[in-house]
Amino acid sequence: MAELKLKNLQKTYEDGPTVIHGINLDIRDGEFMVFVGPSGCGKTTTLRMIAGLEDISGGELSIGRQVVNDVPAAKRGVAMVFQSYALYPHMTVRENMGFGLKLAKKPKAEIEAAVNRAAEVLQITHLLDRKPKALSGGQRQRVAIGRAIVRKPDVFLFDEPLSNLDASLRVQMRIELAKLHKELATTMIYVTHDQVEAMTLGDRIAVFNGGHIEQVGTPLELYESPANLFVAGFLGSPKMNFLPAKVLGGKLQLADKAVLDIRVDRPDGENVTIGVRPEHLRIAASGVSAVVDIVEHLGDTQIAYVHVQGVKEALALKLASGGQTPANGSTIQLAIDTQHCHVFGADGRALALRSREAVAA
Amino acid sequence: MSETHTMTAPVAATPAKRIGSISRQRLLNRTVHYLVLSALAVITVYPFWWTLVTAVSTAGEVYSFPPALLPTEPGLQNFLEVFQTIDVWAFYKNSILISGATVIGTLLICSLAAYPIARMKFAGRNWVFGAIVATMILPSEVNFLVNFITVSKLGLTDTVSGVVLPNLAGAVGIFLMKQAFEAVPQDLIDAAKVDGANEWEVFWKIMLPLAKPALGALAILTLVSAWNQYIWPSIVMTSVENFPLSVGVSYLKGTFSFKTRVVAAGAVLTVLPILIMFLFTQRYFLRGFDGAVK
Ligand SMILES: Nc1ncnc2c1ncn2[C@@H]1O[C@H](COP(=O)(O)OP(=O)(O)OP(=O)(O)O)[C@@H](O)[C@H]1O
Ligand SMILES: [Mg+2]
Numbered sequence: 001m002a003e004l005k006l007k008n009l010q011k012t013y014e015d016g017p018t019v020i021h022g023i024n025l026d027i028r029d030g031e032f033m034v035f036v037g038p039s040g041c042g043k044t045t046t047l048r049m050i051a052g053l054e055d056i057s058g059g060e061l062s063i064g065r066q067v068v069n070d071v072p073a074a075k076r077g078v079a080m081v082f083q084s085y086a087l088y089p090h091m092t093v094r095e096n097m098g099f100g101l102k103l104a105k106k107p108k109a110e111i112e113a114a115v116n117r118a119a120e121v122l123q124i125t126h127l128l129d130r131k132p133k134a135l136s137g138g139q140r141q142r143v144a145i146g147r148a149i150v151r152k153p154d155v156f157l158f159d160e161p162l163s164n165l166d167a168s169l170r171v172q173m174r175i176e177l178a179k180l181h182k183e184l185a186t187t188m189i190y191v192t193h194d195q196v197e198a199m200t201l202g203d204r205i206a207v208f209n210g211g212h213i214e215q216v217g218t219p220l221e222l223y224e225s226p227a228n229l230f231v232a233g234f235l236g237s238p239k240m241n242f243l244p245a246k247v248l249g250g251k252l253q254l255a256d257k258a259v260l261d262i263r264v265d266r267p268d269g270e271n272v273t274i275g276v277r278p279e280h281l282r283i284a285a286s287g288v289s290a291v292v293d294i295v296e297h298l299g300d301t302q303i304a305y306v307h308v309q310g311v312k313e314a315l316a317l318k319l320a321s322g323g324q325t326p327a328n329g330s331t332i333q334l335a336i337d338t339q340h341c342h343v344f345g346a347d348g349r350a351l352a353l354r355s356r357e358a359v360a361a
Numbered sequence: 362m363s364e365t366h367t368m369t370a371p372v373a374a375t376p377a378k379r380i381g382s383i384s385r386q387r388l389l390n391r392t393v394h395y396l397v398l399s400a401l402a403v404i405t406v407y408p409f410w411w412t413l414v415t416a417v418s419t420a421g422e423v424y425s426f427p428p429a430l431l432p433t434e435p436g437l438q439n440f441l442e443v444f445q446t447i448d449v450w451a452f453y454k455n456s457i458l459i460s461g462a463t464v465i466g467t468l469l470i471c472s473l474a475a476y477p478i479a480r481m482k483f484a485g486r487n488w489v490f491g492a493i494v495a496t497m498i499l500p501s502e503v504n505f506l507v508n509f510i511t512v513s514k515l516g517l518t519d520t521v522s523g524v525v526l527p528n529l530a531g532a533v534g535i536f537l538m539k540q541a542f543e544a545v546p547q548d549l550i551d552a553a554k555v556d557g558a559n560e561w562e563v564f565w566k567i568m569l570p571l572a573k574p575a576l577g578a579l580a581i582l583t584l585v586s587a588w589n590q591y592i593w594p595s596i597v598m599t600s601v602e603n604f605p606l607s608v609g610v611s612y613l614k615g616t617f618s619f620k621t622r623v624v625a626a627g628a629v630l631t632v633l634p635i636l637i638m639f640l641f642t643q644r645y646f647l648r649g650f651d652g653a654v655k
Contacts, residue, residue, distance in 0.1 A: 014482075053551045074557040086548035090570040099566075100556035151556070 002064030010058030037208030255310020284335035471534030541575030
């Protein structure tokens, strides 16, 4: 049980570039914190600094109120589950899981009991005497998690633990991880590329980008009020649509001159970006005209990709399945749900909107 | 009916012909391979075979030409004479002592030297490794003089330690172990550290068990060279009762007369244990080199 404090944490690799530029983050005791971000943004590096596997170049890291910058990995009370599982190939599952306790010189009976209990929770009791070579990917993953929980650490670190599993197993393991977190109530930090994992598992999500944290918040906070363009575009699938616009008399004018009833307190002529999620675009009798590029059928929904004048990337819109399917190449009219629009200034930061309060009132 | 026959025949013939040409090509390749390998095998094995034939023959010319490929009047009396002339068992005991100590010491020293070179970051790491590899260029005979001075100053002449110690740290062994340690995924080491292992425990409980194939190969390699070494132990050892078999066998020739067949029998007795050992362990030997060579 422990809270973590990352204070202006920095990492510069030996004769390499600085890859973490001062991260500030408080993780509460028992919290499930998810790290997301594009490849190479420093999630693994941060996790390894917390684990004690990478030296901290600057700033301060505390685990449970104790500054641990110079505490070796072995003494930090953390357990880590690696993407590669990292099971010791020369040991049986039982030995793998008991390794940490054995190093801690715990009595044999205690190790045995702890291993058996963890194996039961993870349903791998029948695999205890096998070597990792003789396990499937999903089973290896369970053993890796088992090895972590046996030690009763203060903090669990997961680095994309499910990314090597197939889709259905991933869903299953995701649910089990959520249950495990409820049961153990231990602080967990979880790195993932998977949106669904991030949204469903995390108490809070930290969005990383280029060695910074862009925003920290609950999944809904991030989804509903992203602080900037990066976060807005990163969470959600298909991603949020961005339309360039200009401020005109406190409202916003699109490239095709249509004016949307979104009110912002910005001077006329300022360039802004409107963000609208695919579910907040509709086909209507009148609105912004768009040319249908392609329609994807996903079973329960359809996603139409359309081109709008003045917007480089195709916009995605979610259509109810069973509704009408526009033909490829046909021209349609788009209605934009202005109540659910986000507006970002030229610097990419979200702007406060007045329309929303006005509508709510 | 005859028409369907003519229709299908060419279709069937094409693949058959292709298979024929492929297998002919393959046959040719195989033949060349086997011829080359057989020639190599004959060249390598012939001296041993000649020694064996000479040792078990009890009559005929030793140096006849063309040399005898099969023993004439085979018998074991040459071997008997070896046992009567020298104390084979005592020499065996010395050989086992020297080789065993060399093998255990080499495994320990080489892996301890290789681990930091393979896995730890420190200034001058590449220089250290470069210097070690550079020693491979020198023939071991070059070291005899300086090693002998060291050994005698330490008062280790005529002792097993004197024969063994200078041979423990070898470039080949360090190189082999370094390759093996480098092949271990970093994640395993990290996992062990997070699990609470210190550097020594990582080495002892993770790295060494994973380097077993390389350790096996190095053990066999060291055993063979330690068992067969001749000049160095004959320099260090001064009393006959301390000689290993390889040196002791030389006593077969100077005593009364030069009996080639008896010397050959002694040579056979020397290599026999190591040969048998190698036959049983060559599987591990090859596996150990797998990672190192690729
Ligand atoms: N040992 C190292 N030496 C130098 N640079 C490194 C080292 N390890 C990582 N980096 C660099 O640090 C940056 C962050 O890497 P990191 O592995 O933390 O990214 P990540 O967010 O985990 O990415 P991914 O999602 O692909 O796993 C990258 O630019 C990477 O090239
Ligand atoms: Mg990573």
